[in-house]
Amino acid sequence: MKKIGWLIYNREDAKKNKAYIEWMLAEAKELNMELRFHYREDLQIGHRQHKLFVDFRNEPVAPPAYAIIRTIDPFFTKQLEMLGTVCFNSSFVSEIANNKAKTHQFLSTLGIPMADTVYCQDSVQAHFPFPFIAKEVHGRGGKSVYLIENADQLTSLPSGGEWLIQKPGVFGKDVRVFVVGKKIVAAVLRESNSNFKANYTLGGTASLYKLSDEETALIQTIIDAFDFGMVGIDFIFDEKCRFLFNEIEDVVGSRTLSALSDINIVREYLQFIQSHFA
Template sequence: MKAGWLIYSEPDAVKNASFIDWLKAEAALAGLSLELMFAERFAFGVTDNKLSLYYDLKEMRLPHFAVVRTIQPLLSRQLEKMGLKLFNSSSVSAVANDKARTHQLLAEAGIPMMDTLFIRPSFFQTQSMPFDFPLVAKLASGRGGQQVYLVKTEKELQNALSTHPEQDWVLQKMAPDAGKDVRVFVVGNKIAGAVLRSSSNDFRANYSLGGHAELYHLQHEQTALVERIIFHFDIGMAGIDFLLNEKGAFIFNEMEDVVGSRTLSATSDINIARLYMEHIAAKLKKPESD
């Protein structure tokens, strides 16, 4: 049985206790073991000119792999450099947790998306903005619908940007059908399922913010678009979110690295934890060159 770490922040571990138990149970069925580790208890850097890692002040012996369910890019990179196989990899995490980088990468591939600006508030002047209000301002590193603002005036925009003035943001034109999106769940670079999320009282459709969810069956052209996006990544598990245009066609919105599965579990019998653990077990059996 190959041993792995399941890395969470301590507050997120409390909120996701049932999902953690689910992952551990499915890992055991797949011939894996998972030990819960808290990101806050790691200390890492360089000791005696070599990369080092400590947990609760003890130098650690690495397991075979780690499932990273928190956003700590430097820790992820350290673990990989020390030889640990990560799900998701640090490279996937780095792009998926930066909305600007995700849009920049996928625009090169011709993926449809809303007109978008990448800005740093301290170097941005509203008179240089090439489109009008209303618009959506998003912290590039935000997730779960947090740090996302509908702004209708320059004053509202400045108030939003002032919350994180030294971080990167994206500004986007409003989607045609605000308050509705489709989340596509991907495991092992394959589509596992999709849900339609909607809200009648918020331009954000996130389930965690009170939105409604229902199972969604992808049309052929939608599946093809998702697969074009997947081609650019080696995804362990992630969510890819799409807005809808007037004809119901997909418009790429964002990608979630540490994706929650409550909507899929609530609307289907798809066992995404089992799919994920089976994918990890299969990857660990393959030669590194694969």
């Protein structure tokens, strides 16, 4: 009997990722997987009669064997896990990866090279000489990241929230490493001549990047600390062109990788999920 799985997006993200959703569902069908698409808004969780539940449109439904969760909701993910669902990515990965402060705090215990960082609550202070980088801890896709070059820019930042203040690395250049399970699938160099952020979706350029043995070993140390489904691990460079860890992208896209290669990372991801039930 086939294992039933759910592919979960919120409605807003599903509109922007329609082609990716169709790709994933088509690949699942080719692999003879029973993968069903659901909007997060249609799923309710709670407890009744002292037992946890998940409902679909306010009607009881059996939790799936596995769920591919493409929205940021670690509490929801944890509920599914407690009901016996294997989640990709897990609630632990979702909780850590979607909070930059938690990510840096966790990985600092492993000796991972990172830019010097101060964690801030509610307001950003000039803990380093100008220029420095200010990041809202829940920002994604290069958003809520600011280059602060003077005191006026500092006072113009949004108030409240949680922030990272970091010494800058090399501007306009980073590497995204695509990981499925314990496997490094590929790495992409992203560069920008017009912005200190190198994100492809923000107008940067991209090319495949060959990892050195030293870089591969560093990445493997991070991989070994998690049970990843599929993620992107991002690195910036220091002044000697060495990797500095930047962030982990939980709900990672693969637009750049698809544009640069014929690697079918969606198929690799689904085959990895299948291997859990072999």
